[in-house]
Amino acid sequence: MTAAFEAQRAALADVVAIPVTPFAADGTVDQDTHRTLLRRLLDGGIGILTPNGNTGEFYALTPQERRLVTELTLDEVGARAAVLVGVGHDVPTAIASARHARDHGAQMVMVHQPVHPYVSQGGWVDYHRAIAEAVPDLGVVPYIRNAQLLGARLAELADDCPNVIGVKYAVPDAARFAAFARDAGLERFVWVAGLAEPYAPSYFSAGATGFTSGLVNVAPSVSLNMIEALRSGDYPGAMKVWEQIRRFEELRAANGSANNVTIVKEALASLGLCRRDVRPPSKALPESERAEVAAIAAGWSI
Amino acid sequence: MTAAFEAQRAALADVVAIPVTPFAADGTVDQDTHRTLLRRLLDGGIGILTPNGNTGEFYALTPQERRLVTELTLDEVGARAAVLVGVGHDVPTAIASARHARDHGAQMVMVHQPVHPYVSQGGWVDYHRAIAEAVPDLGVVPYIRNAQLLGARLAELADDCPNVIGVKYAVPDAARFAAFARDAGLERFVWVAGLAEPYAPSYFSAGATGFTSGLVNVAPSVSLNMIEALRSGDYPGAMKVWEQIRRFEELRAANGSANNVTIVKEALASLGLCRRDVRPPSKALPESERAEVAAIAAGWSI
Numbered sequence: 001m002t003a004a005f006e007a008q009r010a011a012l013a014d015v016v017a018i019p020v021t022p023f024a025a026d027g028t029v030d031q032d033t034h035r036t037l038l039r040r041l042l043d044g045g046i047g048i049l050t051p052n053g054n055t056g057e058f059y060a061l062t063p064q065e066r067r068l069v070t071e072l073t074l075d076e077v078g079a080r081a082a083v084l085v086g087v088g089h090d091v092p093t094a095i096a097s098a099r100h101a102r103d104h105g106a107q108m109v110m111v112h113q114p115v116h117p118y119v120s121q122g123g124w125v126d127y128h129r130a131i132a133e134a135v136p137d138l139g140v141v142p143y144i145r146n147a148q149l150l151g152a153r154l155a156e157l158a159d160d161c162p163n164v165i166g167v168k169y170a171v172p173d174a175a176r177f178a179a180f181a182r183d184a185g186l187e188r189f190v191w192v193a194g195l196a197e198p199y200a201p202s203y204f205s206a207g208a209t210g211f212t213s214g215l216v217n218v219a220p221s222v223s224l225n226m227i228e229a230l231r232s233g234d235y236p237g238a239m240k241v242w243e244q245i246r247r248f249e250e251l252r253a254a255n256g257s258a259n260n261v262t263i264v265k266e267a268l269a270s271l272g273l274c275r276r277d278v279r280p281p282s283k284a285l286p287e288s289e290r291a292e293v294a295a296i297a298a299g300w301s302i
Numbered sequence: 303m304t305a306a307f308e309a310q311r312a313a314l315a316d317v318v319a320i321p322v323t324p325f326a327a328d329g330t331v332d333q334d335t336h337r338t339l340l341r342r343l344l345d346g347g348i349g350i351l352t353p354n355g356n357t358g359e360f361y362a363l364t365p366q367e368r369r370l371v372t373e374l375t376l377d378e379v380g381a382r383a384a385v386l387v388g389v390g391h392d393v394p395t396a397i398a399s400a401r402h403a404r405d406h407g408a409q410m411v412m413v414h415q416p417v418h419p420y421v422s423q424g425g426w427v428d429y430h431r432a433i434a435e436a437v438p439d440l441g442v443v444p445y446i447r448n449a450q451l452l453g454a455r456l457a458e459l460a461d462d463c464p465n466v467i468g469v470k471y472a473v474p475d476a477a478r479f480a481a482f483a484r485d486a487g488l489e490r491f492v493w494v495a496g497l498a499e500p501y502a503p504s505y506f507s508a509g510a511t512g513f514t515s516g517l518v519n520v521a522p523s524v525s526l527n528m529i530e531a532l533r534s535g536d537y538p539g540a541m542k543v544w545e546q547i548r549r550f551e552e553l554r555a556a557n558g559s560a561n562n563v564t565i566v567k568e569a570l571a572s573l574g575l576c577r578r579d580v581r582p583p584s585k586a587l588p589e590s591e592r593a594e595v596a597a598i599a600a601g602w603s604i
């Protein structure tokens with residue numbers, strides 16, 4: 001394994017922030033606010049960020065906007081943190097996005113779960129192999145939401161593609177995660193808990209060393225408090241943070257995660273950090289539900 | 303309601319064929335074979351087709367290929383049948399695709415289920431309204447796979463957009479379909495059973511008047527036999543066809559529909575009609591499983 005991949009593995013074992021994409025009143029990406037929010041994460045101690053993740057409303061961005069968000073993030077972050085760029089869609093589009101990210105200085109790409117409705121086990125390997133082989137110098141992190149995928153398939157992929165160095169696993173079942181990680185190779189990959197703070201303690205108990213977060217946009221210190229506790233094996237301490245974020249994350253998860261990003265942007269809006277606007281098929285929170293989110297965000301900011 | 307929308311409503315109450323997209327040995331879209339397969343459907347009596355549907359591997363096509371498939375289909379079909387073009391992805395991309403389809407002569411678009419993971423009820427309306435308002439002269443058919451969506455939301459959408467004339471509903475629960483259709487307005491929309499022949503009888507029993515089909519690529523007469531029986535209220539006759547297609551559709555549905563298109567293309571390959579190649583994340587059928595599919599297809603061709 002090259003030194004570069006060692007550094008990337010180390011970077012993944014952390015709070016992986018998924019920044020929001022703030023919109024201006026005219027509906028376009030608000031680039032100045034985007035940079036301000038990114039600086040706030042970096043100043044808050046965040047060491048790795050994923051532009052074009054789901055919290056960034058990846059599937060509501062046009063191809064041009066996806067490139068803009070990649071370039072803007074890499075430019076703003078510079079050498080201050082690692083950047084793991086989300087790529088997806090059809091294979092040629094994903095490859096072009098990965099090369100674009102590399103050409104602008106990214107070290108790693110996260111491959112979104114294929115949206116294609118007909119995914120076979122072997123086809124899953126083929127899809128990721130085609131992308132990973134096209135950017136052999138980049139670390140590649142598959143995002144797995146499919147509980148049926150076998151760990152052996154990930155091992156098969158990494159046999160062909162040594163740049164597959166980590167996994168964002170996002171099935172709401174820590175026992176399933178434990179089995180998948182062992183079948184694929186627990187030490188071979190960095191395991192990132194892909195369901196954020198609510199599942200981070202149970203995933204860490206089974207071998208994860210990093211977790212993704214959307215909440216981190218609102219309160220970087222809260223997410224960092226949790227990972228510090230988990231790193232030192234202090235599960236009661238981690239669960240104190242869990243209790244602190246529970247209601248917020250329950251609001252995000254309600255109704256099939258209908259308001260997942262909506263709630264994060266509402267909290268940011270309540271702190272005066274960006275507009276609450278999200279794009280369809282998400283929708284801004286109704287007036288009557290805003291005060292509760294603001295109260296939670298205010299509580300974290302004290 | 304305009305006469306054009308009346309004609310489109312009538313066209314939807316039929317076997318809605320979702321053509322496969324055949325690939326050449328070099329992996330590109332095989333245009334000559336594609337035209338031959340489309341002519342075979344038209345010669346077989348099919349009256350409405352959906353290019354860029356899931357059986358056409360929509361999510362594995364590049365933006366350029368999606369436009370190619372739309373243009374090729376509209377050109378080949380001409381006035382012989384109605385064409386309902388699949389559109390999706392982010393809103394600006396979906397609108398551009400719908401306008402492109404209209405400019406090449408399409409009468410209707412089917413809006414794929416949003417792939418965005420965070421869909422709110424109001425955001426679902428916003429997403430479809432933005433697309434439908436951009437092409438007021440086209441009939442618009444939402445493709446609904448979300449069992450949680452309320453029928454009242456579809457009614458709300460159609461209040462704003464009278465061009466929303468039909469629905470492809472695809473939840474594997476005929477009682478849920480019956481409730482949704484009545485909550486939205488049973489007479490107000492044409493109801494197309496979106497889970498093909500296996501669910502067509504149960505959906506027709508609850509008010510559907512059309513069904514989509516991938517199997518039709520292999521054997522148009524089989525699908526037409528089923529709809530003729532259903533139209534005449536001959537449910538035992540329809541269930542005879544159901545028994546005839548059961549094993550084929552079970553192979554397509556197995557393992558989370560991993561081989562949904564794979565099996566259709568395997569059957570076409572066995573008949574010498576196109577290559578078996580599918581794109582990742584699907585994968586061609588292993589050698590050992592091909593004979594069974596060929597035997598089924600041969601049985602239908604007698």
